[in-house]
Amino acid sequence: MTLHEQLNQDMKQAMKDKDKERLSVIRMVKSSLQNEKIKLGNKELSEDEELTILSRELKQRKDSLQEFEAAGRDDLVEKLETEINILQEYMPEQLSEEELEAIVQSTISEVDATSKKDMGKVMSAIMPKVKGKADGSQINKLVQKHLS
Structure with missing residues (x-):
């Protein structure tokens, strides 16, 4: 199953479960993938390109997480930690x-x-x-x- 198919399936499930946070993250990832696809001239994205986009989104959230922790914004820290956990589900298994x-x-x-x-x-x-x-x-x- 491709990443795009997996995201569509998970998005439907999140809608059924009324899981707003998961739905928001999945929509954001799909949007990033679509924007990249448009930028590259509407050609299909390779697995490597999709992985690059996911990595970029994950890195942005980790950087923001550090900033919010330093600023003492616990409400935003929790939200970002949830987003990071959801994004990591789509990443390949990390090396030890x-x-x-x-x-x-x-x-x-x-x-x-x-x-x-x-x-x-x-x-x-x-x-x-x-x-x-x-x-x-x-x-x-x-x-x-x-x-x-």
Whole structure:
């Protein structure tokens, strides 16, 4: 089942269940997908492009969550946490810490990185491998740890 079909099915279920928060998040994702489709000239989105859009939406909410927590806006924090949980249901399963460590170490040896100067080279090689399966900031920390 494609992401689009899954979203349509979940949207119908959310309507039946009168789950306004889930319905809102699904509509937002569908809107983002449609906007991207229009931007690319109405061609069908690949799985990779859909994953990129989902990742972008998730990252925006995580960034907002940090801002709202810092500002003490507990009402908005709860709402965003719910949205993040719903969005994560559509993301691929996240890699474990051990799997990430292994990918980081193998990529560092692949690109012959020796110092923090090679950080960009390592990150650009790793990101396509873990797209949607790991948080970029977490990977960044691991790469820095191994290159120092």
